[in-house]
Amino acid sequence: MNHQFVGVQCEFTTACLECGDDVSAVGGQALVSSRLEWSIETACPACGPIVSCGRQDIPAGLRERLLADLSHGPATLQIALGESDSRAVVMKVIRASLGVDLAAAKAMPAALQSGRHTGTLPEVEQLASALRAVGIGAQVSPK
């Protein structure tokens, strides 16, 4: 079993799901046992705490907040392909991990080699660990 935990979170103001008033919220995303999870918890004085959460499909607004948050910002993934490492293997892992089509996957080994692939830390760590599992050297920054 893989019990690694990598998470990021940020605080913001959003509308209460019950009454619509502006309330403070904490949103986050984490990599739990190789799966991505997200959550948003609001603390409304009238309605009490409300938690919404899910797996792969993080709300776009929350993802943008996490990427824009200056305390962590976007993470970068860079891979080092050796002579014997196959780009086809890298593309296969990318397609399986990210669910992207072949055209998008084809462009990614080059982006990964030059460190141009970014995402939230849990997203990047998920792809990095999948690549390491097939023997590809993958470096995530910041750690």
Ligand SMILES: [Zn+2]
């Ligand atoms: Zn409320």
